Amino acid sequence: MADKAPHPNPLPHGERESGAHSVSDAPDNAMPLTSPRGGEVGPQGRVRGEGAETRGPILDVAGVAKTFVLHLREGARLPVVSGAGxxxxxxxxxxxxxxxxxxxSSLLKMVYGNYRIDAGHIRVRDGGEVVDVASTAPRRLMKLRATTMGYVSQFLRVIPRVSALDVVAEPLVGDGVSREEALATAGALLARLNLPERLWSLPPATFSGGEQQRVNIARGLIAHRPLLLMDEPTASLDAANRQVVIGLIEEKKQAGVAILGIFHDAEVREAVCDRVIDVTDFARAA
Ligand SMILES: Nc1ncnc2c1ncn2[C@@H]1O[C@H](COP(=O)(O)OP(=O)(O)OP(=O)(O)O)[C@@H](O)[C@H]1O
Incomplete structure (x- = not known):
């Protein structure tokens, strides 16, 4: 395990947790910026939005450096990135x-705040404020995750006895949407992702890899979060469901959502990505 430290919130979907984030009480940088607005999944499982405020970046990464220190391996050091921006x-x-x-993956987890960084900043625009993930207080980071920065990993964190429909609906309920409406929206999204209706009332623990991934994607996309981090969202999906996810990502983009992701599948990457950042450039410098 690498440098382990308490962090405000585990990765949402059962990721390994090491090199965890440590945060200070440093004040956030206040900047007069506005946030993107709108964007939610409608009753037909379509993502809709009011459009986005497009002034300025929602994410600004600069000078980020990270070395994993393996305390259980006599302090062995594994530089991973340097000068990432x-x-x-x-x-x-x-x-x-x-x-x-x-x-x-490490860089994505740094942006989400699960891995502490050694240098640089990771600024996320949150309404009228800018929050530096690298230095903000844990409570503020949790708030940022609750409202602005979502994370869709390839693995579902299964909650015992909770049905697939409730797992998917939960972020909307957390946003204040009525349970009835949230469940209807969750059902529409699961139908769009071709998850058989007979599975909706079952806990996803016994679902296939691809079924679990579709529940996970639905849960990650159901609520509006202006910044989405996606770690191989289509890894276990067949061609038809990859196309559905491509459509959902396109709708998020139309709604002004910014997406940073790892897309190993070339077809998906070419369909949805506007550009590629080669992490090798940062790894070489580390
Ligand atoms: N928690 C950790 N503790 C120690 N080393 C780690 C940790 N996470 C990642 N690493 C190391 O950092 C390097 C980068 O790993 P990372 O998973 O970020 O690569 P990746 O580009 O996402 O690879 P892949 O495409 O295979 O998933 C690897 O050498 C890995 O062993």
Whole structure:
């Protein structure tokens, strides 16, 4: 395990947790920026939005460096990135590219705040404020995740005895939508993702990999979050369901959502991504 420290919230879908984030009480940078608005999944499972405010990046990463320190391996050091920097604008989808081990997943987890960074900043625009994920207080990071920054991993964190429909609906209920409406929206989204209706009332623990991934995608996309981090969202899906996910991502972009993701599938990447950031450039410098 690498440098382990308490962090405000585990990765949402059962990711391994090491190199965890440590946060200070440093104040957030206040900047007079507006946030993207609108965007939700409608009754037909379509993502709709009011359009987006497009001034300025929603994510600004600069000078980020990270070395894993393996305390259980006599302090062995594994530099992963150095001088990493890029911007992400509302309505665009950007892929983190590079070969296996280049640091793509690690960088995504740094942006989400699960991995502490050694240098640099990771600023996310949140309404009229800008929050530096790297230095903000845990409580503020949790708030940022609740309203602005979503994470869709390839694995579903199964909650015992909770039905697939409730798992998917939960983020909407958390946003204040009535349970009835949230369940209807969840059903529409699951139908669109071709999850057989007979499975909706069952807990997803026994579902196939592809079925679990579709529940996970539905849960990750059901509520409006202006910034979405996606780690191989189509890894276990067949061609038909990959197309559905491509459509959902396109609708999110139309609604002004900014997406940073890892898309190993070339067809999906070419369909949805506006540009690719080669993480090798940052790994080489580390
Ligand atoms: N928690 C951790 N503790 C220690 N080392 C880690 C940790 N997470 C990642 N690493 C190391 O950092 C490097 C980058 O890993 P990462 O998973 O970010 O690569 P990746 O580009 O996403 O690879 P892949 O495409 O194979 O998923 C690897 O050498 C990995 O062993």
């Amino acid at each position: 890029f911007d992400l604008y509302p309505g665009e989808c950007v892929a983190l590219g590079g070969p296996s081990g280049a640091g793509k």
